[in-house]
Amino acid sequence: MFVLVNLKAYDCDPVAIARAAADVADDAGVRVAVAPQATHLAPVAGTGVETFAQHVSPTGHGSHTGSTLAAAVAEYADGTLLNHSERRLRLADIDAALDAAEEAGLETVACANNPEQVAAVAALGPDAVAVEPPELIGTGTPVSAADPDIVTGAVAAAGEVDDSVSVYCGAGISTGEDVLAARELGSSGVLLASGVAKADDPRAALEDLVSGL
Numbered sequence: 690m691f692v693l694v695n696l697k698a699y700d701c702d703p704v705a706i707a708r709a710a711a712d713v714a715d716d717a718g719v720r721v722a723v724a725p726q727a728t729h730l731a732p733v734a735g736t737g738v739e740t741f742a743q744h745v746s747p748t749g750h751g752s753h754t755g756s757t758l759a760a761a762v763a764e765y766a767d768g769t770l771l772n773h774s775e776r777r778l779r780l781a782d783i784d785a786a787l788d789a790a791e792e793a794g795l796e797t798v799a800c801a802n803n804p805e806q807v808a809a810v811a812a813l814g815p816d817a818v819a820v821e822p823p824e825l826i827g828t829g830t831p832v833s834a835a836d837p838d839i840v841t842g843a844v845a846a847a848g849e850v851d852d853s854v855s856v857y858c859g860a861g862i863s864t865g866e867d868v869l870a871a872r873e874l875g876s877s878g879v880l881l882a883s884g885v886a887k888a889d890d891p892r893a894a895l896e897d898l899v900s901g902l
């Protein structure tokens with residue numbers, strides 16, 4: 690299982706969380722990555738943790754003021770999220786951003802709300818899709834419990850389009866039990882945020898997340 694922690698714009702210490710994530714990943718032998726704000730990619734990557742951007746722009750080099758250039762992100766990051774529900778892209782832009790990320794050598798995790806969107810995004814060839822019903826984001830109610838059919842449906846939908854695309858799930862995931870439930874439903878990773886970024890003890894939260902793996 691892959692545990693991808695999205696720090697969003699939460700008021701947290703990205704480097705401290707990154708250090709904890711790197712330790713937990715090493716101790717547990719589990720893939721754990723951290724997706725900080727773009728300006729924190731370098732110090733987070735400096736901890737040795739697997740580092741993801743939260744977004745890259747659907748453009749390459751050129752006159753694109755304010756863009757998040759995939760090639761620049763790749764100087765520090767190993768991968769990137771795309772099309773998160775809080776950073777939604779048009780279908781054509783998902784396609785172009787995937788091209789830019791892949792050209793830069795970034796692993797890609799494209800987000801989708803439901804199995805139908807998973808099928809559409811999987812057709813564009815990301816390394817993985819992450820199904821996340823927006824209404825469950827930040828609620829602490831895990832998608833694996835609230836709506837397990839979304840997860841199984843996403844796994845089936847992606848498999849019908851391209852079985853090389855991994856399927857992760859997210860929204861409300863915060864415990865090791867949630868991670869095991871997600872695996873039981875067929876996903877090979879989880880995407881989460883508040884369970885770690887807003888935790889009083891992020892290290893303890895990370896240790897619990899991987900405890901059953």
Ligand SMILES: O=C(CO)COP(=O)(O)O
Binds near residue numbers: 825827
């Ligand atoms: O948006 C998410 C991860 O990208 C899910 O957020 P929560 O883990 O806070 O529900």
